Amino acid sequence: MESLTILVTGASRGIGRAIALRFAKEGYHIAITANSDKEGLETVQQEILSMQATCQTFLADAGSYTDMKSVITQLIKVWGHIDILVNNAGIASLGLFTDLSPKDYSNIITTDLLSVLHCCHIAVPFMVSRRRGNIINISSVWGLVGASCEAAYSAAKGGVNSFTKALAKELAPSGIAVNALACGVIDTKMNRDHLSDDEILELSNEIPAGRFASPAEVADAVWQLAGNPAYLTGQVIAFDGGFL
Numbered sequence: 001m002e003s004l005t006i007l008v009t010g011a012s013r014g015i016g017r018a019i020a021l022r023f024a025k026e027g028y029h030i031a032i033t034a035n036s037d038k039e040g041l042e043t044v045q046q047e048i049l050s051m052q053a054t055c056q057t058f059l060a061d062a063g064s065y066t067d068m069k070s071v072i073t074q075l076i077k078v079w080g081h082i083d084i085l086v087n088n089a090g091i092a093s094l095g096l097f098t099d100l101s102p103k104d105y106s107n108i109i110t111t112d113l114l115s116v117l118h119c120c121h122i123a124v125p126f127m128v129s130r131r132r133g134n135i136i137n138i139s140s141v142w143g144l145v146g147a148s149c150e151a152a153y154s155a156a157k158g159g160v161n162s163f164t165k166a167l168a169k170e171l172a173p174s175g176i177a178v179n180a181l182a183c184g185v186i187d188t189k190m191n192r193d194h195l196s197d198d199e200i201l202e203l204s205n206e207i208p209a210g211r212f213a214s215p216a217e218v219a220d221a222v223w224q225l226a227g228n229p230a231y232l233t234g235q236v237i238a239f240d241g242g243f244l
């Protein structure tokens with residue numbers, strides 16, 4: 001039986017890494033990308049190889065159509081198909097919207113939203129030709145309700161949520177599922193870089209589950225989502241410990 005394949009963008013650490021490891025455990029062929037974190041990417045590759053799974057790594061900017069075209073073209077050459085695309089690469093920035101420069105917020109929109117459009121635009125024709133595929137976008141609850149001091153990020157993730165629903169309608173006739181997991185607060189570098197220990201405690205107390213989720217828990221949710229019938233499509237599922 002041919003092995004199933006998955007491409008996870010932004011998988012040199014955090015949520016992307018956990019997703020890649022989860023699917024490696026299940027025997028998938030894994031492709032992972034990062035923009036600049038070569039060392040992280042190589043470490044994750046070693047972890048995957050030690051699980052007797054295969055792994056290809058790419059340094060590629062998910063916000064660049066040219067970079068992602070090259071990645072996906074190479075994967076198709078080697079594997080012949082992509083079964084699962086997880087659009088996970090993303091950046092965050094905390095601060096008043098008016099303190100961001102146009103370059104800053106353009107960068108957030110490019111990395112967090114355009115990247116998703118680019119990867120889908122490139123991968124979808126290969127999925128449609130086989131009438132199978134599964135796209136999972138890692139989004140945020142801030143894309144549902146908006147967050148103060150994360151206005152550009154909220155706009156990008158809100159765009160990801162609407163795009164997920166719209167693309168799902170286009171692709172349902174081809175049997176391809178498109179869903180988003182809108183995460184609450186996950187314990188990764190993204191938060192550790194921005195929050196002090198006191199802020200982490202304060203935020204944890206606001207979450208009914210009483211804590212941040214681990215990247216491994218997100219990966220389990222993605223694994224479950226990928227296992228559903230393609231009829232489950234167009235959903236933006238909040239994964240937030242009851243936060244919203």
Ligand code: NDP
Pocket residue numbers: 009010011012013014015016033034035036037038060061062063088089090091092111138139140141182183184185186187188189190191
């Ligand atoms: P991390 O900062 O831990 O990891 C981000 C990953 O994305 C890294 O591998 C990074 O590699 C990569 N990346 C960033 N920019 C690009 C780019 N332009 N092209 C390719 N890769 C890129 O973040 P998380 O694991 O926490 O976040 C993963 C996703 O989950 C993001 O989309 C984020 O918005 C979303 N999310 C996270 C939440 C959280 O609480 N942590 C909550 C809600 C959503 P490199 O350094 O090389 O760029």
